[in-house]
Amino acid sequence: MKKTFAAAMLGFATYAAIAAADFGNADEAKAMLQKAVAAISADKATALSQMAKGEAGFADRDLYPFCGGPDGNFTAHPKLTGQSMKGLKDKAGKAIGESFYAVAKEGAIAEVDYVWPRPGGADPVQKVSFVTKVGDQVCAVGYYK
Numbered sequence: 001m002k003k004t005f006a007a008a009m010l011g012f013a014t015y016a017a018i019a020a021a022d023f024g025n026a027d028e029a030k031a032m033l034q035k036a037v038a039a040i041s042a043d044k045a046t047a048l049s050q051m052a053k054g055e056a057g058f059a060d061r062d063l064y065p066f067c068g069g070p071d072g073n074f075t076a077h078p079k080l081t082g083q084s085m086k087g088l089k090d091k092a093g094k095a096i097g098e099s100f101y102a103v104a105k106e107g108a109i110a111e112v113d114y115v116w117p118r119p120g121g122a123d124p125v126q127k128v129s130f131v132t133k134v135g136d137q138v139c140a141v142g143y144y145k
Helices: 002-021 026-042 042-052 096-103
Strands: 066-070 074-076 110-119 124-134 139-145
Touching: 026 042, 026 096, 026 124, 026 139, 042 066, 066 096, 074 110, 096 110, 096 124, 096 139, 110 139
Parallel strands: none
Antiparallel strands: 066 074, 066 139, 110 124, 124 139
């Protein structure tokens, strides 16, 4: 009986480790945001294009950067480029787009908590996005808790 329980626990621990590897974490999200800021500072048009397409390392598991311009529309997002970022609401009705714009400050990273489905999923999950401003862009990278 003890061997069976121990084997089951080892199997669960292995599954948990594999599942964790499938998703990005807070440190990886923050690092991707810093990479996005550097890329936008160097060449905004190229960086936004790469982010929207998930190129140049701007897509890693469930991590991706997204940005909005001064008009409130997404300038880079895997699926929402050109749509309203400022008007975006989470599945609970929270005005997260307005929150992104409200907390974004050049040279600082803020956090916005909300619920959002994982890529390819439908059920909302707790998510935190790190948000900053670079030039006229409000940019963020979120990770799921």
